[in-house]
Amino acid sequence: MTEITVISGKGGTGKTSLTAAFSHLAENAIICDLDVDAPDLHLLLHPEHESETVFISGHEAVIDPARCESCGQCMDLCHFEAIVREDKLYRVDPLSCEGCKVCVELCPAGAIDFPDRECGRWFVSSTRFGPLVHALLYPGQENSGLLVSLLRKKAREMAQESGRDMIISDGTPGIGCPVISSLTGTDLAVVVTESTLSGRHDMERVLELTEHFKIPAGVIINHYDLNPEVTSSIKEFCHNRNLEVLAELPHDKAFTQAMVKGQTITEYQSDGVGALVRQSWLNIKALAVQIKAA
Amino acid sequence: MIAAIASGKGGTGKTTVTASLASVWPEVFARRAVAVDLDVEEPNLHLFLKPEFAGSQTAFQKVPTADESKCDYCRKCAELCQFKAINVLGENLLIFPEMCHACGGCLVVCPRGVLTPGSRDLGEVSWGRTESGGFVNGRLRVGEAMSPPLMRQVKAKVKELYPEEGGDVLIDAPPGVSCPAMNAVKDSQAILLVTEPTPFGFHDLKLAWEAFSPLERPMGVVINRAGWEHQELNSFCESQSLPILARIPYDRKAAEMYAKGHILADISLEFRRIFLDLARDLAELQSGGKGPAHD
Numbered sequence: 085m086t087e088i089t090v091i092s093g094k095g096g097t098g099k100t101s102l103t104a105a106f107s108h109l110a111e112n113a114i115i116c117d118l119d120v121d122a123p124d125l126h127l128l129l130h131p132e133h134e135s136e137t138v139f140i141s142g143h144e145a146v147i148d149p150a151r152c153e154s155c156g157q158c159m160d161l162c163h164f165e166a167i168v169r170e171d172k173l174y175r176v177d178p179l180s181c182e183g184c185k186v187c188v189e190l191c192p193a194g195a196i197d198f199p200d201r202e203c204g205r206w207f208v209s210s211t212r213f214g215p216l217v218h219a220l221l222y223p224g225q226e227n228s229g230l231l232v233s234l235l236r237k238k239a240r241e242m243a244q245e246s247g248r249d250m251i252i253s254d255g256t257p258g259i260g261c262p263v264i265s266s267l268t269g270t271d272l273a274v275v276v277t278e279s280t281l282s283g284r285h286d287m288e289r290v291l292e293l294t295e296h297f298k299i300p301a302g303v304i305i306n307h308y309d310l311n312p313e314v315t316s317s318i319k320e321f322c323h324n325r326n327l328e329v330l331a332e333l334p335h336d337k338a339f340t341q342a343m344v345k346g347q348t349i350t351e352y353q354s355d356g357v358g359a360l361v362r363q364s365w366l367n368i369k370a371l372a373v374q375i376k377a378a
Numbered sequence: 379m380i381a382a383i384a385s386g387k388g389g390t391g392k393t394t395v396t397a398s399l400a401s402v403w404p405e406v407f408a409r410r411a412v413a414v415d416l417d418v419e420e421p422n423l424h425l426f427l428k429p430e431f432a433g434s435q436t437a438f439q440k441v442p443t444a445d446e447s448k449c450d451y452c453r454k455c456a457e458l459c460q461f462k463a464i465n466v467l468g469e470n471l472l473i474f475p476e477m478c479h480a481c482g483g484c485l486v487v488c489p490r491g492v493l494t495p496g497s498r499d500l501g502e503v504s505w506g507r508t509e510s511g512g513f514v515n516g517r518l519r520v521g522e523a524m525s526p527p528l529m530r531q532v533k534a535k536v537k538e539l540y541p542e543e544g545g546d547v548l549i550d551a552p553p554g555v556s557c558p559a560m561n562a563v564k565d566s567q568a569i570l571l572v573t574e575p576t577p578f579g580f581h582d583l584k585l586a587w588e589a590f591s592p593l594e595r596p597m598g599v600v601i602n603r604a605g606w607e608h609q610e611l612n613s614f615c616e617s618q619s620l621p622i623l624a625r626i627p628y629d630r631k632a633a634e635m636y637a638k639g640h641i642l643a644d645i646s647l648e649f650r651r652i653f654l655d656l657a658r659d660l661a662e663l664q665s666g667g668k669g670p671a672h673d
Contacts, residue, residue, distance in 0.1 A: 092388075095388010097389060121559075122553065122581075124577075127581055143460070179564060184461070190487075223555045224557060228556050228557075229523065257389075258553075261524060278637075279637055280639075281422075281425045281637065285420075289420060293520050310637040335630070344577060
């Protein structure tokens with residue numbers, strides 16, 4: 085089985101539009117939206133939910149005002165500035181609480197409860213391109229990395245059960261916890277960048293990350309024609325590190341036009357940029373085969 | 379005033395809006411603003427504001443280190459730790475510093491003084507000056523998973539360097555609506571939501587609005603790459619009394635200038651005027667002139 089994860093470092097470079105197109109072009113894949121924080125893939129894939137599961141992860145501290153003796157020890161102990169004092173009453177700001185249990189354990193009055201924290205929901209759905217595993221983290225929640233790992237595990241199980249040989253995942257921007265969770269153990273990271281200074285800067289950081297975790301990577305340069313100089317410097321960077329440039333795609337309104345129609349670019353257009361995206365998918369598959377063989 | 383520039387979707391223009399506001403700020407208010415890049419995973423604000431850096435320091439997370447000779451393997455630390463960062467297996471004390479949230483719990487509960495605070499490198503905090511004001515950013519070490527601890531240290535640096543009350547701070551927030559984004563906006567007095575009039579932009583704007591609403595801060599919307607009609611976006615803003623403070627027109631030239639690291643406010647007089655107005659509207663939003671939180 086081959087796992088391909090699309091990431092970018094910088095947001096808005098075209099990860100989701102491309103992942104959706106690859107889902108269209110792949111013949112036998114499980115599709116996975118790992119951008120649990122602000123998922124958009126469903127806007128192009130129009131999934132029908134087959135199952136929905138609550139994602140419970142960790143706990144949160146809750147002070148019971150009836151038992152609280154207002155000694156303020158919790159406030160002194162908390163390293164996350166999560167205890168708020170209002171007059172003589174203390175309460176926990178759920179947005180700042182990291183669920184470390186220190187206040188719960190050490191409150192002399194035993195006034196702090198520690199219920200499970202419901203962090204989001206995850207879904208198994210069907211789409212016109214095959215099964216989709218996706219989720220929605222509740223606003224402000226952490227543990228997105230755990231949710232990402234859970235989705236990937238589910239996708240692998242489903243692939244094994246249904247005999248599918250590929251998992252295509254849409255990742256998150258950045259280089260932090262959810263990105264690390266999307267990358268570990270994946271076969272190929274497709275890094276989508278753009279020919280802007282930010283695009284190049286963020287690509288370099290995310291490629292440092294793939295190198296750190298020894299994940300093979302290839303690069304797609306989106307909007308290559310916005311800044312030819314940056315494009316050639318990205319190509320040089322990739323060449324020096326032996327990374328394949330899988331595609332150079334132009335700044336083209338067709339992506340937005342397809343999105344507005346709720347379609348993938350490859351459904352919307354068989355020529356033009358649609359054809360370039362088809363070719364890039366062939367390049368990705370070829371690179372994946374090469375990696376698997378090595 | 380502390381204002382956060384945020385968005386659900388990445389790549390909508392948070393950074394260029396922040397940079398443009400910082401650059402017009404002195405012209406509008408006759409005082410400088412501090413531009414703060416809290417997108418520590420992928421900091422880009424410096425690419426546009428081109429600060430002269432005056433200093434930087436490594437930020438550390440206080441993780442436990444052990445003198446195992448004192449340990450009697452009572453497991454109190456392992457039982458408390460919610461993050462699987464410390465464990466006892468037989469007569470082995472294991473510490474996984476990468477998992478540690480630095481809550482300090484194990485240090486407090488250890489009855490034998492085995493554990494002392496050590497450090498894990500989170501990344502760098504840097505500061506300096508730009509033509510239009512102060513500048514502070516954070517840069518997460520590649521491989522580090524947690525950004526909020528570094529963000530807290532960036533914010534502490536801003537307070538240390540600019541202690542004066544009433545100083546203006548413009549925060550470039552990370553994309554998304556989970557803990558890093560929340561951490562970036564929660565201390566602000568007003569929030570700008572930068573979006574684009576596309577299905578993805580609109581969808582993630584709604585997520586961001588929903589996520590930040592409980593903070594009860596006035597929020598305003600900036601539509602970047604305007605030009606596509608997006609009726610749903612307009613009606614949504616109207617129905618939630620969410621003011622649309624600026625529409626930045628789509629312009630290929632602007633995209634090309636952005637690609638070179640120019641800020642939108644410098645592209646033309648027309649663009650500059652948009653940001654002069656936006657700065658005034660933002661101040662008005664914060665003082666309660668507009669925005670649902672001050673109805």
